[in-house]
Amino acid sequence: MEKLKLLIVDDEQPMREGVMRALRKYTVSLPYAEEDYGFDFSEAGTGEEALDVIDRTPPDILLLDYKLPGIKGLDVLDHIIQRQLDILTVMITAYASLETAVSATRYGAYDFLAKPFTPEELRTAVHKAVKHLILTRQARKFTEEKRRVRFQFISVLAHELKSPLSAVEGYLRIMQTRSAGNELGAYDEMVRRSVTRLEGMRKMIMDILDLTRIESGQKTREMAEVDLRDVARVAIETAQPPAQERGISIELDSPESIFMVADRGELEIILNNLASNAVKYNRDHGKVTLALSADDETVTIACTDTGIGMSEEETVQLFKEFGRIKNEKTRHILGSGLGLSTLKKLATEYYGGGVKVESKPGEGTTFTVTLQRRPAGSEAKA
Amino acid sequence: MTAPKKILIVDDDIDLLEQASMLLKSEGYDVVTAGGQEEAEEAILSVIPDLCVVDLMMENMDSGFILCHTVKKLYPETPVILLTAVRSSTGLDFTSRSPEAGSWVEADAFLDKPIRPEQLKAEVKRLLAARGEDH
Numbered sequence: 001m002e003k004l005k006l007l008i009v010d011d012e013q014p015m016r017e018g019v020m021r022a023l024r025k026y027t028v029s030l031p032y033a034e035e036d037y038g039f040d041f042s043e044a045g046t047g048e049e050a051l052d053v054i055d056r057t058p059p060d061i062l063l064l065d066y067k068l069p070g071i072k073g074l075d076v077l078d079h080i081i082q083r084q085l086d087i088l089t090v091m092i093t094a095y096a097s098l099e100t101a102v103s104a105t106r107y108g109a110y111d112f113l114a115k116p117f118t119p120e121e122l123r124t125a126v127h128k129a130v131k132h133l134i135l136t137r138q139a140r141k142f143t144e145e146k147r148r149v150r151f152q153f154i155s156v157l158a159h160e161l162k163s164p165l166s167a168v169e170g171y172l173r174i175m176q177t178r179s180a181g182n183e184l185g186a187y188d189e190m191v192r193r194s195v196t197r198l199e200g201m202r203k204m205i206m207d208i209l210d211l212t213r214i215e216s217g218q219k220t221r222e223m224a225e226v227d228l229r230d231v232a233r234v235a236i237e238t239a240q241p242p243a244q245e246r247g248i249s250i251e252l253d254s255p256e257s258i259f260m261v262a263d264r265g266e267l268e269i270i271l272n273n274l275a276s277n278a279v280k281y282n283r284d285h286g287k288v289t290l291a292l293s294a295d296d297e298t299v300t301i302a303c304t305d306t307g308i309g310m311s312e313e314e315t316v317q318l319f320k321e322f323g324r325i326k327n328e329k330t331r332h333i334l335g336s337g338l339g340l341s342t343l344k345k346l347a348t349e350y351y352g353g354g355v356k357v358e359s360k361p362g363e364g365t366t367f368t369v370t371l372q373r374r375p376a377g378s379e380a381k382a
Numbered sequence: 383m384t385a386p387k388k389i390l391i392v393d394d395d396i397d398l399l400e401q402a403s404m405l406l407k408s409e410g411y412d413v414v415t416a417g418g419q420e421e422a423e424e425a426i427l428s429v430i431p432d433l434c435v436v437d438l439m440m441e442n443m444d445s446g447f448i449l450c451h452t453v454k455k456l457y458p459e460t461p462v463i464l465l466t467a468v469r470s471s472t473g474l475d476f477t478s479r480s481p482e483a484g485s486w487v488e489a490d491a492f493l494d495k496p497i498r499p500e501q502l503k504a505e506v507k508r509l510l511a512a513r514g515e516d517h
Contacts, residue, residue, distance in 0.1 A: 165496075166395070167397035167401075167496075170397065170401040170497055171397070173497075173498060174401060177499050177500070179404070179405060179499050
C-alpha cells in the first residue's frame with residue numbers, strides 16, 4: 001500500500017481528531033493504479049503552523065479550514081499557489097455558502113466540504129481528491145516520459161541521418177582533391193558506394209514517414225476487404241531484384257486467397273519489411289519462405305530465412321526504434337532500424353496481434369506475425 | 383630506408399573506414415583496419431600501432447574513449463586521434479580540453495567528421511613527427 005501525506009488544518013482539536021479517526025483505516029483503491037492508497041497524517045491548529053508543515057514536508061492532500069485565527073485559509077492556499085506546490089486542497093468551511101466555495105476554488109482549491117459533515121461525506125471527498133491527484137500525476141509522468149522518448153528519438157535520428165551524409169561527403173572530398181590520382185576509373189567504387197548510401201538514406205526517410213504517419217494517427221485508414229496473398233505476392237516481387245542478385249529464392253506458401261479487413265498500405269508495410277529483411281540478412285544462395293495461414297479469427301504470416309540468425313539477447317534489441325544488431329556480419333548491411341518497430345506497432349496496436357521471433361545464429365530466423373481478421377474498430381471505419 | 387609507420391584505423395562505418403584507410407595508404411603508411419572496439423582490441427594484441435585513428439561512437443556512445451584508454455595502457459607512446467561527429471551536434475568541444483575532460487580523455491587530437499583529407503594527413507604527420515622527437 002502506498003501512503004499519501006494528508007495534512008489537516010483546523011483550529012478545533014476535536015475536529016482534527018474526528019477527521020483522523022474517520023480516515024485512519026480508510027484506503028482508496030483505483031482501477032488504474034496498482035496499489036491501494038492509505039494516509040499518513042499531520043495536523044496544524046493555525047495557519048502559521050500549517051505553512052511551517054507545508055514548507056518542511058509538503059503534503060499530498062490538504063484539508064484546510066476556511067476560518068482560522070491569524071493567517072486565513074485563503075492565505076495558506078495562496079502560499080501553495082505561489083510556490084507551485086503539488087498539493088491538492090479541499091477547503092473545509094462552516095459557511096456553506098456558494099460564495100465561500102467559489103472563492104476558494106477560484107484561489108486554487110480542488111473541492112470544498114461543508115461543516116458539519118459525516119465521516120462518509122469526508123471519505124467521499126477524500127476519495128475524489130485522491131483519484132484526481134493520482135490521475136493528474138500519472139498524466140504528467142506520461143507526458144514527461146513521452147517528451148523524453150521523443151527527444152531521444154530525434155537525437156538518434158539525427159545521428160543516423162548524418163552517417164550516410166558523412167560517408168558521401170568523404171568520398172566527394174577525396175574526388176575533389178583527386179586523392180586517388182587522375183585516373184577516373186579509380187573513383188568508380190566511390191561513386192557506387194555513395195549512391196548506395198544515399199539510397200539507404202532515402203529508405204530511412206521513407207521508414208520515418210511510415211512511422212510518424214502511424215504514430216500521429218493523422219493518416220486516414222482505408223479499411224476494406226484485402227486479399228493478404230495478393231499483398232504478399234507484390235511484396236515478393238519488390239524484394240525480387242536484390243534477391244536475384246545474390247541467388248536467393250523466395251517462396252510463397254499460401255491458400256488460394258486470405259481475405260481480411262485491413263488498410264492495404266499497412267499490410268504492405270508489414271509484408272515488405274518481412275520480405276526485405278529476410279533477403280538482406282540471408283546468405284548468398286539462401287532461401288526465403290513466406291507462409292500465410294488463417295483461421296476464423298486470425299491470420300498468421302511466417303517469414304523464414306536461411307540467414308545469419310541471432311542470439312537471444314540480440315532478438316530483444318530488434319523491435320526498438322533504431323535498434324539494429326551491430327556485429328561483424330551486419331556491418332555491410334544497410335538498414336534504418338525502424339522497420340521492425342513500425343511493424344510491431346502496426347500488428348499490436350492496429351490489428352490486435354503481435355510479432356514473435358525465433359532464431360538460431362548461423363541457421364536462420366523466423367518472424368511470425370499474427371493479425372486479427374476483423375480488427376477492433378474496423379466496422380466503424382469501413 | 384625505415385619501415386613504413388603502422389596506423390590502426392577503427393570505425394564502424396565501412397565507408398569512412400575505407401576513406402581514411404585509402405587516404406593514409408596513399409601517404410605511404412602501413413594501414414590496419416578494425417570495424418569496432420572489440421575488433422580493434424583484438425588487433426592491438428598482435429599489431430603494435432605507431433598511431434591510431436579511432437571513431438568515437440561505435441558499438442556504444444563511448445566506444446572510442448574506452449578503446450583510447452586501452453591503447454594508452456598497452457602503448458603509452460602511441461598517439462590516438464579521435465574522430466567525432468559529436469562536436470557539431472552537441473556543441474561539446476573536446477579540443478578545448480576543459481579541465482574535467484582533460485583529466486579522463488586521453489586522446490592526442492580530435493577531428494570532426496566527416497574527415498577532411500588534408501587535415502587528417504597533416505595531423506597524422508604532426509603526431510608521428512612529435513613522437514619521433516621524443517626518442
